[in-house]
Amino acid sequence: MIEITNIKKAFQGKEVLKGISAKFEQGQTNMIIGASGTGKSVLLKTIVGLIEPDSGTIEYNGRDFYNSSLKEQKAIRREIGMLFQGSALFDSKTVYENVKFPLDMMSKMSEGEKKDRVEFCLSRVGLAAAADKMPSEISGGMQKRVGIARAIVMNSQYLFCDEPNSGLDPQTSIVIDNLIQEITHEYNLTTIIVSHDMNSVMEIGQYILFMYQGHKVWEGSNETILDSDEKALHDFILANKLMQKFKALR
Numbered sequence: 001m002i003e004i005t006n007i008k009k010a011f012q013g014k015e016v017l018k019g020i021s022a023k024f025e026q027g028q029t030n031m032i033i034g035a036s037g038t039g040k041s042v043l044l045k046t047i048v049g050l051i052e053p054d055s056g057t058i059e060y061n062g063r064d065f066y067n068s069s070l071k072e073q074k075a076i077r078r079e080i081g082m083l084f085q086g087s088a089l090f091d092s093k094t095v096y097e098n099v100k101f102p103l104d105m106m107s108k109m110s111e112g113e114k115k116d117r118v119e120f121c122l123s124r125v126g127l128a129a130a131a132d133k134m135p136s137e138i139s140g141g142m143q144k145r146v147g148i149a150r151a152i153v154m155n156s157q158y159l160f161c162d163e164p165n166s167g168l169d170p171q172t173s174i175v176i177d178n179l180i181q182e183i184t185h186e187y188n189l190t191t192i193i194v195s196h197d198m199n200s201v202m203e204i205g206q207y208i209l210f211m212y213q214g215h216k217v218w219e220g221s222n223e224t225i226l227d228s229d230e231k232a233l234h235d236f237i238l239a240n241k242l243m244q245k246f247k248a249l250r
């Protein structure tokens with residue numbers, strides 16, 4: 001579980017995060033949603049340790065990240081897997097080499113152990129046959145799957161996904177959403193996904209934190225989100241035409 005308490009962050013005097021608290025449970029897909037510019041990415045970066053908050057705490061299974069020693073922070077970082085927007089693969093490395101990269105950087109495994117682990121992760125995301133391909137030779141959806149394999153290769157406990165569906169067609173988006181959810185359940189990960197894709201929210205949002213202008217204004221699940229009478233959330237949901245129709249039918 002990741003617990004954040006009263007997180008605040010300002011840039012040049014402008015408050016971007018205005019005291020956010022939440023609990024992201026293990027073994028479920030947690031989502032941070034909200035309109036553009038509302039602070040979702042800053043919050044995610046704060047949680048993973050890329051932006052230090054001005055105040056507040058972030059606890060990884062009880063370990064307070066920003067009040068830990070560098071050694072302890074490094075240990076937590078090793079337990080984190082990230083799926084970046086746009087996949088962020090190395091263009092000059094094969095699929096296999098991309099997935100192996102974190103093991104080369106951070107593990108003490110032998111070459112044989114690394115090979116087994118990379119092959120296991122690639123087959124878990126359905127890409128065993130694409131190991132020798134270059135990122136430019138595979139589709140956007142396959143690139144995301146490589147990104148997921150790379151994110152879990154270190155046996156991560158925590159999985160962070162920043163807009164995992166950006167640039168994907170609706171059908172491929174569902175495949176990627178379902179893969180993230182399956183992996184979360186299978187390996188009992190604490191997963192946090194930043195998204196503004198309402199389809200994903202409805203598909204896999206087991207816990208949803210809705211942000212508006214730097215505040216948490218609503219939390220709940222995909223089962224309760226359509227019943228909320230929070231105005232900002234309502235406006236966000238109904239910006240999606242399909243959701244308007246769906247809501248009208250209920």
Ligand SMILES: Nc1ncnc2c1ncn2[C@@H]1O[C@H](COP(=O)(O)OP(=O)(O)OP(=O)(O)O)[C@@H](O)[C@H]1O
Nearest residue numbers: 011012016034035036037038039040041042043196
């Ligand atoms: N390093 C930074 N320095 C100054 N301002 C920043 C910095 N990072 C983010 N901001 C500001 O913080 C605010 C929130 O940005 P953030 O990227 O978190 O929004 P978001 O909700 O993720 O938006 P989007 O959905 O468009 O990615 C914006 O006004 C942005 O300009």
